[in-house]
Amino acid sequence: MILKNCVGLITGASQGLGKAFAESLLKKGAQVVICDINQAQGEITRAEFDLRYGPGRTAFITCDVTSLPQLKDVFSQTVQTFGRLDVLCNNAGINNENSWERTISVNLVALIQASYLALDHMRRDRGGKGGSIINVASMSGFVPAAHAPVYTASKHGVLGFTRSLAEASSLGNYGVRINALCPSFVNTEILETVNHEENLGIFYQFKDNVKNLMQAFGVLEPSDVANGFVQLLEDDNLNGAVMKITTSKGIHFENY
Numbered sequence: 001m002i003l004k005n006c007v008g009l010i011t012g013a014s015q016g017l018g019k020a021f022a023e024s025l026l027k028k029g030a031q032v033v034i035c036d037i038n039q040a041q042g043e044i045t046r047a048e049f050d051l052r053y054g055p056g057r058t059a060f061i062t063c064d065v066t067s068l069p070q071l072k073d074v075f076s077q078t079v080q081t082f083g084r085l086d087v088l089c090n091n092a093g094i095n096n097e098n099s100w101e102r103t104i105s106v107n108l109v110a111l112i113q114a115s116y117l118a119l120d121h122m123r124r125d126r127g128g129k130g131g132s133i134i135n136v137a138s139m140s141g142f143v144p145a146a147h148a149p150v151y152t153a154s155k156h157g158v159l160g161f162t163r164s165l166a167e168a169s170s171l172g173n174y175g176v177r178i179n180a181l182c183p184s185f186v187n188t189e190i191l192e193t194v195n196h197e198e199n200l201g202i203f204y205q206f207k208d209n210v211k212n213l214m215q216a217f218g219v220l221e222p223s224d225v226a227n228g229f230v231q232l233l234e235d236d237n238l239n240g241a242v243m244k245i246t247t248s249k250g251i252h253f254e255n256y
């Protein structure tokens, strides 16, 4: 996919990885819609992007991705504002073992819902122009984590859903590529959750385990992951791919 003049929608993009993904699209000459539950930070990020990349190329929409009406409104506003939708990145995510149902709602249910809404816009077999969906999973999609069993379950689910939807897209000639992005530890706010009992709940006793893992495996920067994000979008041969990004091996793919 040529990213210049594309329209990308990224969830949870007020900060962190989503912000880095949005900026990588802007650098490629695309237009972006960033949506996030954090309105204050979202407006700051939009203003930052307007200064850096010119006005009118970034839209921010306040949205709780677990609200279907709000999610539908984001897609409608995206097409109304920029005329099309070429890229969806399901990035919004939380790590909360206390509110574990919400973790599943944000990390998996909303991702599924947004993927279906994107397909409604993109599917060539239904009059769309095709497109690309990137679902942000994690290395937690491969390995057990005593400190975060439900977060881990959500990311395992993202991989199964992504690979299955990619197979459906291929067999059904949707013209939509759907791939998963699995970073290891990245220097963003979500890592801070391991220090809070309100996030880890009864698994707070294992916080030192995950801190030791971070020490052992290292922590990436969002820009490292954004490079993989762009590669998944630009390589038209990738559908159903599971891209891993780790400090030790960099960008590589899971071979099933």
Ligand SMILES: NC(=O)c1ccc[n+]([C@@H]2O[C@H](COP(=O)([O-])OP(=O)(O)OC[C@H]3O[C@@H](n4cnc5c(N)ncnc54)[C@H](O)[C@@H]3O)[C@@H](O)[C@H]2O)c1
Residues within 6 Å of the ligand: 011, 012, 013, 014, 015, 016, 017, 018, 035, 036, 037, 038, 063, 064, 065, 066, 091, 092, 093, 094, 106, 136, 137, 138, 139, 182, 183, 184, 185, 186, 187, 188, 189, 190, 191
């Ligand atoms: N940082 C890491 O180590 C790491 C590693 C692998 C995968 N991930 C995944 O990357 C994604 C982005 O997380 P991050 O690392 O940038 O952390 P982050 O906490 O900095 O960013 C998450 C963003 O999602 C937003 N968000 C949360 N709930 C939302 C909701 N209901 N509706 C809309 N927006 C919502 C937050 O406001 C925030 O802006 C998540 O899916 C996370 O699981 C992170």
Ligand SMILES: CCCCC[C@H](O)/C=C/C=C\C/C=C\C/C=C\CCCC(=O)O
Residues within 6 Å of the ligand: 095, 137, 138, 139, 140, 143, 144, 145, 148, 183, 184, 185, 186, 190, 191, 193, 194, 210, 213, 217, 246, 247, 248
């Ligand atoms: C810390 C909780 C919130 C962020 C989790 C994020 O998804 C990062 C996950 C990273 C790894 C999965 C957790 C534990 C597995 C242990 C080691 C895997 C590291 C693999 C590697 O970097 O080579």
